[in-house]
Structures are given as structure tokens and as C-alpha cells.
Amino acid sequence: MATTRRIRAAGAAVVATALVAGLAACSAPTGGGGGGGAADSVVIGVASEPDTLSPLLGYGKDGNSKIFDGLLARDADLKLKPALAKALPEVDDKGLTYTYTLRDGVKFSDGEPLTAADVVFTYRTILDKKTNNPSRSELDAIKEVRAEGDDKVVFTLKYPYAPFAARTVLPIVPEHVAGGQDPNTGSFNTEPVGTGPYVLTGWSKGEKLTFKANPHYWGGEPKVKKLTMAIVPDDDVRATRLRSGDLDGAVLPPDLAATFTNDKDKKTYRARSYDFRAVTLPTAHKVTGDRAIRRALDAAVDRRAMVDKILDGAGRPAYGPLPVDDPWYTKDVERPQDLAKARRILDEADWKPGADGIRVKDGRRASFTLLYPSGDKVRQDHALAYASDAKKAGIEVKAESATWEVIEPRMKNDAVLAGFGSVGDPDFGLYTLLHSSLAGDGFNNMGHYDNPTVDRALDTGRRSQDRATRKEAYATVQRALVADPGYTFLTHLDHVYVLADRWDGLTTQLEPHEHGFASGPWWNAETWRPKK
Amino acid sequence: MSPLPWGAMARLVGRRALFAVPVLLVVTFGVFAIAAASPFDPVKAYGGTAVLGADQETLDRLRTNLGVDEPFVVRWGRWLAGALTGDLGQSAVLRQPVAQVIGERLVWSTLLCAVAFAVAVVAGTLLGVLAARRPGSWTDRTVTSLAYVLEAAPVFWIALLAVWLFALHLGVLPAAGLTDTASEQVTAGQVARHLVLPAGVLAVSQLPWFTLYVRQGVADALAEEPVRGARARGLGERTVLLGHALRSGLLPVLTLIGSRVPELITGALLVESVFSWPGIAAATVEAATAVDFPLLAALTTLATAAVLAGNLLADLLYGLIDPRVKLDDM
Numbered sequence: 094m095a096t097t098r099r100i101r102a103a104g105a106a107v108v109a110t111a112l113v114a115g116l117a118a119c120s121a122p123t124g125g126g127g128g129g130g131a132a133d134s135v136v137i138g139v140a141s142e143p144d145t146l147s148p149l150l151g152y153g154k155d156g157n158s159k160i161f162d163g164l165l166a167r168d169a170d171l172k173l174k175p176a177l178a179k180a181l182p183e184v185d186d187k188g189l190t191y192t193y194t195l196r197d198g199v200k201f202s203d204g205e206p207l208t209a210a211d212v213v214f215t216y217r218t219i220l221d222k223k224t225n226n227p228s229r230s231e232l233d234a235i236k237e238v239r240a241e242g243d244d245k246v247v248f249t250l251k252y253p254y255a256p257f258a259a260r261t262v263l264p265i266v267p268e269h270v271a272g273g274q275d276p277n278t279g280s281f282n283t284e285p286v287g288t289g290p291y292v293l294t295g296w297s298k299g300e301k302l303t304f305k306a307n308p309h310y311w312g313g314e315p316k317v318k319k320l321t322m323a324i325v326p327d328d329d330v331r332a333t334r335l336r337s338g339d340l341d342g343a344v345l346p347p348d349l350a351a352t353f354t355n356d357k358d359k360k361t362y363r364a365r366s367y368d369f370r371a372v373t374l375p376t377a378h379k380v381t382g383d384r385a386i387r388r389a390l391d392a393a394v395d396r397r398a399m400v401d402k403i404l405d406g407a408g409r410p411a412y413g414p415l416p417v418d419d420p421w422y423t424k425d426v427e428r429p430q431d432l433a434k435a436r437r438i439l440d441e442a443d444w445k446p447g448a449d450g451i452r453v454k455d456g457r458r459a460s461f462t463l464l465y466p467s468g469d470k471v472r473q474d475h476a477l478a479y480a481s482d483a484k485k486a487g488i489e490v491k492a493e494s495a496t497w498e499v500i501e502p503r504m505k506n507d508a509v510l511a512g513f514g515s516v517g518d519p520d521f522g523l524y525t526l527l528h529s530s531l532a533g534d535g536f537n538n539m540g541h542y543d544n545p546t547v548d549r550a551l552d553t554g555r556r557s558q559d560r561a562t563r564k565e566a567y568a569t570v571q572r573a574l575v576a577d578p579g580y581t582f583l584t585h586l587d588h589v590y591v592l593a594d595r596w597d598g599l600t601t602q603l604e605p606h607e608h609g610f611a612s613g614p615w616w617n618a619e620t621w622r623p624k625k
Numbered sequence: 626m627s628p629l630p631w632g633a634m635a636r637l638v639g640r641r642a643l644f645a646v647p648v649l650l651v652v653t654f655g656v657f658a659i660a661a662a663s664p665f666d667p668v669k670a671y672g673g674t675a676v677l678g679a680d681q682e683t684l685d686r687l688r689t690n691l692g693v694d695e696p697f698v699v700r701w702g703r704w705l706a707g708a709l710t711g712d713l714g715q716s717a718v719l720r721q722p723v724a725q726v727i728g729e730r731l732v733w734s735t736l737l738c739a740v741a742f743a744v745a746v747v748a749g750t751l752l753g754v755l756a757a758r759r760p761g762s763w764t765d766r767t768v769t770s771l772a773y774v775l776e777a778a779p780v781f782w783i784a785l786l787a788v789w790l791f792a793l794h795l796g797v798l799p800a801a802g803l804t805d806t807a808s809e810q811v812t813a814g815q816v817a818r819h820l821v822l823p824a825g826v827l828a829v830s831q832l833p834w835f836t837l838y839v840r841q842g843v844a845d846a847l848a849e850e851p852v853r854g855a856r857a858r859g860l861g862e863r864t865v866l867l868g869h870a871l872r873s874g875l876l877p878v879l880t881l882i883g884s885r886v887p888e889l890i891t892g893a894l895l896v897e898s899v900f901s902w903p904g905i906a907a908a909t910v911e912a913a914t915a916v917d918f919p920l921l922a923a924l925t926t927l928a929t930a931a932v933l934a935g936n937l938l939a940d941l942l943y944g945l946i947d948p949r950v951k952l953d954d955m
Contacts, residue, residue, distance in 0.1 A: 136807045144673050145720045151675055225690050227672035230680050277690070282720035298719065299907045300802050323806045324901075330800070333793055339806050497677065498664050513678060525680070535681040607674060 132595045132623030134319035137615055138331045138343035142302065142324040146285040146293065148264035149218050149276040151228045155516065157611035159304060159320070159618070161264030161287035164193050164212065164246070169600040169617075171516060173258055177207060177265055177288065181258065188253035188558045193261070195244040199311045201267045202292045209240035214268035216248075224276045231260060231521075253556045255563060256518030264289075290315045290619035299324055306619075315619035317596070322610065335359075335591060342592030344613055347407035350589040362590040362614045364601035365418060367514030367522065369411045370475050372463060372581040373540035376532075378506050380461045381540075384577055385442030386488065391578040392428075392435040393486040394479060399584050403474040407589055411582035413571045414514075414523055419603070421519045423568040426575050435486040444487070452487040460489035464503060465510040467494040472510045475583055479510075504539045511539060514585070514606040519567045520555050527551060527570065527579070542579035590614055596621040633952035634941060641937050648933065649926055654701055656925045660916050661697035668693060670915030671717055691717055697918075704922055714919030718911055723923045726908055731927075733803065734904035738893050740820060741827035746882075748828065749835025754871055756836070757843035769840065772833035780830040780892050784899040787826050798822050801901040823900040830892050831885065838881065842874030849873070876947055883939030886932050 146152050148161055156167055166176040175181060178193040199207040216238045219226050234254035239247055250257060264287065271281040285293055290312060291304035304320040323340060325331040332349045334340045345353075353359050374381035374390070381387070396410030415422045444452035444459055452459040465476040473494065480490035490508075500509055515521035525537040528551050532541040547570050554566035574580070588604055590613045598621055604612040668687045669676050676684065688694060707714055713723035756768040775783075792800035799805065800822070804815040846852060847870045855865045897906035905924060912920040944952040 134807065144671075144718070147720070150720065222686055223690060225671065225687055227675040227679050227683055227687060229686075230683050277717075278715040278720055278722065280721075297803060297903050299911075300901050300903050301806060319807075321807055323802075325801075334800070334806075337793075337796065339799075496664075497669060498666050501666075525678070531680065533681075535679045535684045536677055537680050606678075 133317055134321070135317055135341045135593075135596075135615070135618065135621075136321040136323060136339070137592075137613075138323045138325045138334060138340040139610060139613075140324075140326055140328075140331070140344060142299065142322075143610060145282040146296070147271070147276065147279075147282045148215065148266055149224060149226065149271065150282065151226050152285075153264045153611065154228050154231070154262075155605060155607075155611060156262035156264075157616045158264045158287075158289060159291040159610075160285050160289045160293055161266065162199075162289050163262035163264055164195075165258060165261050167262060167517070167602070169602055171603055173262075176262075177212075178261075182248075182261070184258075184558070188255065188556070189250050191248040191250070191257060191261075192241075193246045193248075195246070196311065197244070199288055200309060201270075201286055201288050202307050202309070203267070203270070203286050205267060205269055207265070207267075207288055208243050209246045210243075211268045212246045212265050213238050213240045214272060215263070215265050218266075218271075218276055219263075221276075232263075234260075253558070255555060255558055256520045259517040259521070262517075291320055310619070312619065315621075316623055317618050317621050320615075320618055341595075342590060342613075342615065344588065344590050347405040347587075347589050350407075350591050351405065353591045358594055359591050360594045360599075362592060362599070362601050363407060364588045364590065364604050364612065364614075365409075365416060366586055366588055366604040366606075367416055367419070367516055368512065368586045368588070368604065368606040369414060369416075369514050370472060370510065370512050370583045370586065371411065371414075372476075372479055372583065373504070373509045373511050374579055374581065375504070375506055375508060375540040376543055376579065377541060378461055378508075379457060380459055380488075381508055383442070385438050385444060386459060387578045387581075388576075389435040389438045389444075389486050390483055390488060390581050391575070392431045392438065393488070394482045394581055394583060395430040396583055397430070399475060399478050403471065403478060404584060404586060407587040408584045409587075411585045413574050413582055414526060414580075415519060415567075415571065416585040416603070419519075421564060421567045423571045426571050428575070430482075432485055439487060446487055450484075450487060451489045458489065459487060460491065461508055462491045462493055463508040463510060464493055464495050464500050466500065467496055471586070472512065476510045479581070479583065501536075504536075505533055505541060509539060511580075512606055516603060516605040519563075520551075523567070523570060524551050524555060527574075540579055544573055544577055544579070546573045588612060595624055597624055598622050629945065630952060633944070637941065637944070637952050638937065641933065645930070645933050649929055650705075652925055652929045653705065653922050656922050657697040657701040657704070657918060660913075660918055660921055663913075663916050665914055665916050667691060667717070667916040670917070700918055701922075704919055708923075708926075713923045716912070716917055716920040718915035718917040719908070719920065723919050726920060727905065727923060727927065730903060730905045730908055733902060734893060734897070734906065736816075737820065737824055737827065737897070737902060737904060738889055740824040741831065741893075742889060744824065744828035745831035745835055749832050750839050750871075750875075752832075752836045753839025754843055754866065756840040757847065757870070757874070758866060760844050765840070768836060772836045775829060776833040776837070778830075779895075780826065781895045781899055783829060784823075784826045784896055787822055788899070791822060803903055823896050823902050826900075827889075827892050827896045830896075831889060834885070835878065838878045839871075839874060842877055843870045844874075846870040846872075846874040876943070879946065880939050880943050882942075883932075883936035886935030887928075890928050890931060 143152050152158060153161055156163055162176045164176060164178040165173045168174050177196055177199060179196050182191040182193045184191055195209060201207060218224055219229055220232060234250045234252060234257055235248055236251045237249040241247055267286055270286045274281055283296055290307055290310045292307050294305050295303045301321055301323045306315040306318045308314050325334060328346050328349055331343045332345055335343045350361055353361060374387050376382045400408045400410055409417055412426045412428060439452055444454045447453040463476050465472040476492040480492050483490045513522060513526060525531055527538060527542050527547050529543040529548050531537040550566040550569040554563045557563050592614055599614045601614055602616055668684055671691060672687060704714060716723050716726050719726055752768050756765040759765060788800045791798040798821055799819050803819055804811055808815060852865060852869050855869050894906040894909060897904045898910060909924050912924060944950050
């Protein structure tokens with residue numbers, strides 16, 4: 094019976110292995126679990142997680158990073174306010190030097206004091222070509238950054254850049270921690286140390302990030318002591334986990350958010366945004382480059398219907414790149430759908446209806462391809478609605494889905510259903526979108542839009558320090574985009590959030606295209622007050 | 626009981642280890658070649674959405690910094706040289722050293738696979754014997770048809786079904802993650818609760834195969850002479866079934882356990898994705914879609930090693946259990 098024993102021994106070995114593996118797993122740190130429902134802790138479900146938590150690689154570059162602070166920060170109305178700096182920067186007459194004085198007594202969460210050297214280190218590392226920061230070009234204007242004493246930082250610019258102060262919401266990292274590491278791969282990417290209201294306590298990649306309140310925060314210790322960001326990519330799963338009480342709040346598509354309207358314990362927040370959907374009309378293409386076609390398309394689209402049908406009302410028609418409630422928006426560009434006008438424009442430009450109803454000019458059919466990224470339902474719906482509106486004016490739009498790998502090389506010649514939108518300053522979004530010097534520069538000015546009036550106005554807006562001059566310049570840009578619409582702007586999306594109703598003082602900001610971590614009613618979780 | 630043939634076992638392990646070297650070389654070379662031919666753009670995977678608005682200078686700079694444009698043979702050579710000195714390189718997409726990525730995750734994947742495999746082996750043997758006892762009986766038919774249905778069902782589908790039933794509908798088990806979302810610490814109790822669904826699903830996906838083989842093996846053995854002899858000697862049905870039929874019926878199953886490892890790994894890949902289990906699989910998916918050469922190569926090496934080890938283990942066991950097989954001949 095020796096063999097039997099061996100079989101048993103083998104079975105025992107398998108079980109033993111399993112047990113050992115189980116025990117090894119159990120040796121991870123143990124402690125009490127947290128409970129939902131308390132007002133001093135909150136669990137939020139977001140769709141995607143940051144690639145890195147190091148500002149040197151781009152984390153939190155637009156503020157609200159929780160772990161870090163910038164020299165400046167933005168309030169609920171996106172107005173700049175001092176953060177790590179004592180006051181807004183002093184700017185010289187030429188707009189070339191910005192001087193910041195640091196707040197006294199600010200300490201990093203490891204107890205070390207913040208100094209001007211940390212600020213200089215942060216900016217110099219990001220500007221270093223070897224640092225893999227994909228947003229480095231946003232700091233392109235900086236010629237030099239240096240410390241003056243322990244508490245003054247001076248930026249010298251290459252050219253006058255009016256919106257520069259808005260770039261300095263960029264989070265500051267401690268040199269004594271991050272300085273010795275490779276910024277691209279060092280442990281600072283996953284174990285950050287900052288001055289912010291929260292301290293990272295754990296990051297289980299693909300699952301969640303946990304934060305605890307920083308008791309020594311210079312702005313006062315947050316009332317919400319524990320903050321958990323759960324990564325739940327699937328919309329339906331996020332909604333289900335919110336309903337089951339596993340999550341306290343989540344970002345949701347409008348239709349799923351609507352299922353919570355009768356839930357008394359939850360409140361829905363609708364954040365307006367700069368996040369627009371537009372069709373790029375490449376200049377190089379014989380049809381989309383034609384001004385009559387562009388204007389006809391602009392008149393033919395029914396923006397209102399797109400907002401109502403595609404976005405369930407959670408959005409606004411986009412009459413240009415800036416949303417209708419932006420302070421820089423020019424009201425006179427507002428225009429309704431006008432099919433008769435679209436047909437008239439085409440008639441006048443000699444685009445004659447062909448046998449199949451599609452317009453023809455000089456033997457060329459008014460037809461082009463519109464690419465949209467596959468898997469993006471909202472863009473697909475926009476593309477199809479656009480094609481059907483265009484058809485009514487006699488223009489054929491062939492909507493095709495593709496991955497970005499396929500779209501990128503074709504952006505120059507084919508229309509793309511694009512989505513952009515930056516906050517902070519009109520220059521941030523508009524210059525890269527429209528300036529002819531950036532035509533085809535990566536994802537900048539994808540359609541090679543080239544309009545001298547727009548170029549001049551963008552330059553004025555970028556250089557001038559005078560707000561009235563700038564406002565006039567951006568009004569010129571918006572009007573020029575109506576006269577020669579190189580993009581058909583369709584909608585601005587609202588971002589919808591559902592959150593347990595346990596706190597007071599919640600607001601939403603006007604949000605950028607990118608949203609998830611820094612946006613939503615939890616943009617300032619550090620100032621929430623528990624409801625009595 | 627005769628002493629274990631340590632010498633023969635050691636020689637087999639040695640031979641297999643030598644054989645593993647060219648296999649691993651070919652496999653890692655293949656990974657680099659396939660990754661180089663992949664349509665995914667590593668720069669886009671690295672920068673994520675930030676890159677979808679970047680200028681050309683930024684895209685070019687990232688491309689250079691990441692070393693994406695070098696021929697894959699060069700990169701393979703450099704990776705190999707590093708790996709031999711114990712340096713597995715840096716994962717670009719996770720911004721972490723590869724060794725750290727694997728270290729953090731291997732425990733959880735091993736736990737998941739070991740539990741699932743153990744459950745599948747035990748339950749499979751049990752069901753198989755039950756079905757084989759009376760071939761054609763009601764029990765046999767139920768077990769067999771259930772096994773065929775489960776074998777045909779894709780594992781991610783079973784996983785989604787399980788989430789729907791146990792997590793959403795009944796609300797008895799957590800749907801995802803290693804611990805409760807609000808919890809900061811990893812506690813044994815929470816992990817155990819969170820392990821039930823993923824391990825259960827993975828076990829169920831492995832179960833039909835074991836059941837069917839055990840059933841076949843035991844049923845065949847029951848018809849063989851030794852069993853008839855045992856019955857003729859008046860031994861109890863229990864002794865006949867477990868002592869004679871199961872013992873010889875398990876032999877073919879044992880050899881195939883090793884070949885089951887690849888399927889276990891791919892099954893774990895899908896299960897981990899569905900249940901957001903923070904294991905190796907999630908990293909593999911990320912590494913593959915991001916064309917993260919060092920991470921991908923290390924993970925593939927790990928998977929290959931697991932398969933080779935599985936085969937070796939099966940051979941060793943077989944050699945020990947079946948006296949007709951000589952370890953030195955394998």
C-alpha cells in the first residue's frame with residue numbers, strides 16, 4: 094500500500110501549499126475596517142486612476158491634487174487665490190517677471206519646511222527634457238526660475254504671457270524627498286509627500302487610493318478625515334456599488350444619475366464644463382477646407398437636439414470653444430439651426446444638388462469621412478447625429494470608428510470628432526486649438542486651421558496684460574470662428590455626480606475635458622462640513 | 626515503503642532546468658518581437674489622455690526618453706543582460722521597478738490560483754468518483770452534463786454571472802477588490818470574504834475537466850481485472866472504489882495537472898480582471914496594451930516558468946506513483 098500513502102502525501106502537499114500561501118497572505122498588516130455612513134469619511138467612485146501621483150510627471154497640474162498645493166489655487170469660480178504663496182504674484186511692467194513670496198510656516202507632511210528651493214526644484218525638473226512629463230509644453234514660456242532667499246521665487250519668461258499665473262497652480266514637491274530619485278521611475282510616483290490637506294495612506298493599483306487628513310495642514314485640518322477613491326471603470330458597476338452603499342459618491346452618465354433622483358439620501362450635482370465635442374474640418378481636404386461647406390455645416394447642425402437627445406439635457410449647445418457661461422464668452426455668436434441658410438450658402442457657392450441629393454461642384458461630391466474613437470458612445474452619437482444633419486443640407490458625412498492609433502495619421506485629411514476643453518484661461522485651450530503655427534503639431538490644431546485674423550487675436554490675447562484688450566481679442570476669435578468655422582462646435586458636456594447628502598458647503602467648479610480625480614463636488618473635500 | 630529516489634529526481638530537475646534555458650530565451654525573444662509588431666503606441670499608453678492633446682515636440686521627447694524606437698533585438702539584449710544580473714528594469718507604464726510590481730502582486734495571484742486549484746482538485750475528484758460509481762445513473766448524468774456545460778462556458782461569463790447573482794442580486798458577497806472599499810488595512814477576514822467569488826469562479830472553470838477525467842479514469846478502472854479481483858475477495862465497496870479504482874484512475878489525471886497550468890493562468894487573467902483582483906494578471910493586461918517591454922517580458926518569463934514547473938511537478942509525481950515509469954527515462 095506504499096503507493097496509496099504516496100498519493101495521500103501528494104494530496105497533503107497540495108493542501109499544505111495552499112495553506113502556506115493563505116497564511117503568507119494573511120501576514121499583511123491587519124487592523125480595523127472603516128464603516129460607511131460616517132460624515133468624517135467618504136468613499137468616491139471614479140472611472141480612471143492617475144498613472145502617477147508625482148506632479149513631476151503631470152499629476153494634479155491643474156490643481157485640486159489633495160496631496161499637494163501649488164503656489165496659487167482656484168476657488169469655486171475659478172478665480173486665482175494664494176495658496177503656498179502669500180499673495181498673488183507681483184508682475185513687472187513688461188509682463189516678463191513674476192515674483193512669488195512663500196507663505197510662512199508651511200511644512201510638508203513629513204515635517205520638513207517648504208522653501209523656495211523646493212519650488213525651483215519642481216519647475217526645473219519638469220522643464221528638464223529627460224523628465225517624461227507630457228504637459229511640459231504648458232510651461233514653455235518659462236526662461237528661468239530661481240530662488241531669492243528662502244521665501245521668494247522669481248520666474249523670468251521668454252515672452253509676455255498673460256495667463257502665466259494660472260499655470261502656477263502646479264503642485265510643489267519636496268526636493269529632500271524627490272530630489273535623489275529618477276523622476277520617471279522613482280518611488281515618489283507611488284509614495285508622494287506634499288503640503289496638501291490629505292496624505293496618501295495606500296494605493297492598491299486598479300482598485301483604490303486611500304487618504305487621511307493632514308493634521309498639520311496650513312489651511313486647517315480637514316473635517317473629512319478619511320477619503321477613499323475607488324477605481325471603477327464601468328459605469329453600471331459604479332452605479333450599482335453606489336446604490337449598495339459601498340460608495341458614497343460617484344461620477345455617472347446622465348441617464349444612470351437620473352435613477353437616483355428619488356433617493357432622498359443622495360444629491361445630484363451637475364457641473365458645467367469646458368468639455369466640448371466638435372468636428373474638425375481639415376483645411377487640406379478639398380471638401381472640408383471649403384468655406385461654404387464649413388458654413389453650411391455650421392448652419393445645418395441642430396445643437397439643441399444633440400443636447401436633449403444625446404446628453405439627456407446634461408449639456409449646452411456649443412456656439413464656439415468657450416461655454417455660454419464663461420466670462421470670456423461672446424454672446425453675439427449664438428445662432429440657431431437654419432437649414433434654409435445652409436442650402437442658400439451652398440447654392441451661392443455653386444455646390445449644386447446631384448442625382449443622389451448630394452451636392453456637387455466641379456465634379457466633386459460634397460462628401461467626407463468623419464472619424465470617431467471606437468468605444469466612445471457619446472462621440473459616436475454625436476457623429477451620427479452630425480451626419481444626419483449634414484445630409485439634410487446635401488452633404489454626405491461617412492462616420493467611421495477607429496482607434497487613436499488609426500486616427501492620428503489621418504487627422505490631417507479626415508474630419509475627427511474631437512473633444513477638448515481647458516480651464517483657467519482662454520489662451521490654454523484656444524491657442525493650441527487654433528493657432529496656425531501649431532498646425533498639425535501633435536494633437537494641436539488637428540485640422541490645420543489657418544486664419545490670420547484668429548492668429549493675430551490669439552497673439553494679442555496671450556501677450557497683453559490688459560483684461561479689456563484680451564476680452565476683445567477673444568471675442569474676435571469667437572466671431573472669426575463663425576465666419577470661417579474650421580470646427581463645427583456641437584455641445585459642451587455637463588459632468589454629473591451623485592453623492593450622499595451628509596455634508597454642507599458643496600460646490601462644483603467649471604470643469605475641463607479631463608475630469609475624474611480633481612473635478613466633481615469633491616474638488617475641495619478638505620472644506621466640507623458634516624451636516625448636524 | 627521504499628525510499629524516495631532522490632538521485633533520479635534531482636537528475637530530472639537538473640535536465641529540465643537546462644532545457645528551460647533555451648525555452649525562456651525563445652519565449653522572451655518572441656515577446657519582444659510580438660510587442661514590437663503590436664499596433665499599440667507605447668507613447669500614448671504612457672501619457673494616457675494627457676498625450677491626446679500634446680504637441681509634436683512632447684511626443685517626440687517621450688518617444689526618445691522611453692527608447693521606443695530602438696530595434697527590438699537591441700532592447701531584448703539589454704533586458705536579458707539586466708535580468709541576468711538581477712535587474713528586471715523599470716516598468717514605464719506603472720512608473721515602478723518591475724521587481725516591485727511583481728513583488729506586490731504575486732502573493733495575491735498565488736493565493737487566488739492555489740485556492741482555486743485546490744478546490745477544483747478536491748471537488749473534481751469527489752464528483753468524478755460519485756459519477757463513476759454507477760455509470761449511466763441519474764447522478765452520473767447530472768454531473769457529466771453539468772461538467773460539459775461548464776466546460777463550454779467562458780470563464781468571464783461565469784464570473785459576470787456570479788457577480789450578478791451573489792453580489793448584486795443576493796448581496797451576500799463583495800463584487801470586487803481585495804478588501805472593502807472603505808477599509809485601509811488588509812485583514813485576513815476581509816480577504817477571505819473577497820476571495821470567495823474569484824476563487825470559486827476560477828475553481829468552477831477548472832472543475833469540469835477534473836471531474837470528467839476522474840470519472841473516466843475511475844470508471845475504466847472499475848472494469849479492470851484487479852477491481853474484479855478485489856470484489857471477488859469480498860472487499861467492501863468503499864475499499865474497492867477508493868483503494869483500487871480511484872488509485873489507478875487518478876494516474877492519467879496526475880500527468881495532465883501540469884498541462885493545466887497554462888489554462889489556470891489564462892483563467893486567472895480573466896477572473897482577476899473581472900473582480901479587480903490586484904494580482905499579476907491586471908499588470909499583464911496593462912503591460913500588454915501599453916507595450917511595456919520590461920514588464921511584459923518579466924511576466925511572460927514568470928508564466929513560462931510556472932508552466933515548466935507544473936510539468937515537472939506532474940512528471941515527478943507520476944514517476945513516484947507509477948512504478949512502471951522510470952524518472953531517468955523522462
